[in-house]
Amino acid sequence: MTWRPWRQAFLAAGTAVVGFDPSTRTWVTDAARSQGMDDLPPLKGRVVTDPASRGEAADDFGHLVHRTPGAVLEPGDVSDIMLMMKYCRTHGVQVAARGQGHATFGQGQVAGGLIVDMSPLNAVEVRGDTAVVEAGALWSGLAQATLARGLTPPVFTDYLELSVGGTLAVGGIGGQTHHHGAQVDGVVELEVVTGDAALRRCSARLRPDLFRAVLAGRGQCGIIAKATVRLLPAPAKVRHYLLSYPSVAALTADQRRVVDDGRFAYVEGELGLPTDSAGWTHQLEAVAFFDGPTPPDDATLLGGLSDEPGKRQINDMSYFEFLNRLATGVAYLKSTGEWYRPHPWWNMFLPASRTDAFVEAAIKDLTETEVGASGVVLLYPFPRARLQLPLLRLPDEETVFLFTLLRTASAGAESPQAMVEANRSLYLRARAVGGYQYPVGSIPTTPEEWRTHYGPAWAAFKTARERFDPDAILTPGQGIFPPDP
Ligand SMILES: Cc1cc2nc3c(=O)[nH]c(=O)nc-3n(C[C@H](O)[C@H](O)[C@H](O)COP(=O)(O)OP(=O)(O)OC[C@H]3O[C@@H](n4cnc5c(N)ncnc54)[C@H](O)[C@@H]3O)c2cc1C
Incomplete structure (x- = not known):
């Protein structure tokens, strides 16, 4: 594993963690080692508390929500995630995985808890017509590894620099979805570290309850460590x-x-x-x-x-x-600074029969100040039957449209807060016509609304959550399961 030089500097200054102090609920570092507190399990990677690591994990692509974790795990391998999950469970510390941090509303953040930086776990192995990929790998890396063998995953997101675990946690929709479903529909098997600190394999046949609760399951039952994904012959x-x-x-x-x-x-x-x-x-x-x-x-x-x-x-x-x-456009947006501005995104699925009227009304008076100078409005359909996983919730019609307002709070545009408020009211209007949220955006949503969102899938989701994350420590930033009063 390679360590970023600036992290080494902090580690040299003594911010490597040796334990968690339950009385103060803080992580204990080398520099502040106190007797009996150095009880962290032996790890192949390490846990750090330096301000740069925690600051990075307290932010995401949205730049709207900031929750600072107590520490960040840089795992050497999957056993580190298991050991730290067990440790956090013992101490009542919340945990969330971080892929590339391209969520837009704090979905992967956890105040005071432990963030698992998945990026060191990025190996890809092509086996026949499948790829076994560690969840921290990027879709760009997976594409390159499989294309070298003349093969390709069937569905890609528009932007390739997202982690495999991050998109499988939400669904993964793209222009190929009308043929092949979402990215989650192309998964054959998973290895998951569940909230009870066990490493479990699961598939449609082996522990299907876990499989169906993890794919598009927003990190509520486990951290995806590895996925086996189906491949197709790649075109030239x-x-x-x-x-x-x-x-x-x-x-x-x-x-x-x-x-x-x-x-x-x-x-x-x-x-x-x-x-x-x-x-x-x-x-x-x-x-x-x-x-x-x-x-x-x-x-x-x-x-x-x-x-x-x-x-x-x-x-x-x-x-x-x-x-x-998108690579050239993204490089340009980075060079202008636009890429680093707040991104209050709105993403919803609409029933085809209501799409035209809804979209016409939504964009009728929409101006650049409301979506930003680099804002993007996408609209495309796919047949609902291609998507098979229960937690990727969709309108109840044969054809469904993805409609997105990818807003950027550019200079001179409306404030990020005004955009979030606009997202909320448009969400309520979309719900009223049978729309469902694609949960990657910045729409304030209550636990009660999530429960309604999951509808018939809720009971199995809740059962899986209680079974696989019995202490409710996983991924609180999604706001689905409220803490016990
Ligand atoms: C520029 C851009 C383009 C996008 N294009 C598309 C698109 O075309 N289609 C589409 O479907 N989506 C798209 N998205 C949305 C994107 O798929 C999601 O936001 C995705 O979750 C981001 O992946 P990430 O690696 O950054 O995850 P993060 O933001 O790091 O994490 C997102 C959530 O997943 C959880 N998570 C991360 N890794 C794991 C894991 N290994 N196991 C369990 N849970 C995990 C986190 O805890 C968090 O709750 C786009 C986003 C951006 C910013």
């Missing part, structure tokens, strides 16, 4: 289409058409904010895979579609260039 190239439409209804009609007939490998869509010279834009983004020199036949693929003539953009690129398409 893609042909990428951007098609323009005059209205939301025209866009969604063609999106539904191509999703129903499955002609493209990938389908998403984006609504572009009005400018001084033009109103909202509505674009369908689609991709067809190909190998060899002959590209897909445009006439066949675009047949019967009613996009605006003369506005088609068609480009060929390698499969990895396509997967990694």
